[in-house]
Amino acid sequence: MAATIRDVAQASGVHVSTVSRTFSAPHLVSPATRNRVLAAAESLGYRPNRAARALTTGRTHNIGLIVADISNPFFPPLIKAAQAHARLRDYHVFVADTDEDPLVEEELIQTLAKQVDGVLLCSPRLNNRTIERLAADVPFVVVNRRVRGMSSVLMDVGHGARLAIAHLAALGHRKIALVAGPKASWTGGEMRKAATATAAETGVELVTIGPNAPTEQGGLAAVRDVLAAGVTGVLAYNDLVAIGLIEGLEEHGVAVPGQVSVIGVDDVVPGRFNRPRLTTVAMPTSAAGRAAVDLLLSSVSADEPATPALMTLETSLVIRDSTAPPP
CATH class of the missing domain: 3.40.50.2300 (Response regulator)
Structure with missing residues (x-):
């Protein structure tokens, strides 16, 4: 039989509510207790019921990731890094592609807002005013755009x-x-x-x-x-x-x-x-994906609205064969 939350509580020597908080609000559990609970859950093969947890906490443990063009090789490393980093925090990522169309972008945001705890918006084509309006429905972190009152990850x-x-x-x-x-x-x-x-x-x-x-x-x-x-x-x-x-x-x-x-x-x-x-x-696309997930989940888990954060990542010039002195 599959392990239950009570099995984890007994194995780790804590109350069932502590196990629940470890998965739904880990910042409310001391690091030592959290590690003990997670170790017991891992050894028992316990996986929390996501649907039940969503009903209890009001969180889906899903985030949306919207990119301008998934066929552009710039985006896959960012997507892959964001998914892996979110998985470590027990979050799933829904990826959507706007095909460089701002109308499609707005429609996707409105659709995802009902199914996720927050959205990562990468290289958006919408204007800032529209993004600010849509932010009333769901928390945002924007990658490669500065938007007033919103956390951003910029690549310089x-x-x-x-x-x-x-x-x-x-x-x-x-x-x-x-x-x-x-x-x-x-x-x-x-x-x-x-x-x-x-x-x-x-x-x-x-x-x-x-x-x-x-x-x-x-x-x-x-x-x-x-x-x-x-x-x-x-x-x-x-x-x-x-x-x-x-x-x-x-x-x-x-x-x-x-x-x-x-x-x-x-x-x-x-x-x-x-x-x-x-x-x-x-x-630094992979670093941007991880940083954006961190900023979004910090905002989602905060008890009060978080102060918008701005993170700027360094770029560099890689010199290869396509440049030389002029003729």
Whole structure:
């Protein structure tokens, strides 16, 4: 027969209510007692009844994770890290994909709000006002967007953009294109501000091309504008745009990095196997997934509304084969 909560209480020498609190409100149980209860539960193979616990605590022990495009290789490491980290806290994660559509994003939030204790919103395409309105229905933590009154995990893409422009300037490039992403992207706005400032500091002319779709097709579509601009270096919105751009340039007989250097953002796996191997700004996606789960569960378990927290994670430049001095 399956172990019961009473079996765990007897094995650990505590009251049944203490076992219940260990799983439903662990912050109310001393670390020593909690460890004793968890050890007994593990040895007996006990698993709490999630449905019954939800009725008792009012919590589902589920969280939602909404991403802009699950086919973009930027997101799977974040999803995987968030799921594993949530599982350690006895939470399940429901993953949903908006396909870069803000209307779909709003619909998914409204649907998940009835089934989860909180939502992780990653690279949202909704405007801040709509996100603030939806937050009345369910707690949020936002990844890669700053929203008033809401906890956020940011990856410092501005710092990465500064490193990228400075790298191209140090190689001798004097005219650089920023191939931008979607209009509603917080990341794109931060990149633009940082790239513009660094270009001015280093005496480089910066040309902005876009908005563009954050995909390989978006990079391919920007090729003609990049060639018409007469630049020798490019900072792309993300690695997918950079890969599409390299493919399009080579189709036009333009060598990378011999004639045009290209830098991406994200450090996704395809960029490491691309030819040439892609110079890129590495984004700490796995760390962001874990940090977002921690912030959300801290908010969910708090007895009173928690003060919004802001966490910024460091980025770095990974130099590979797609950048070189200009011809």
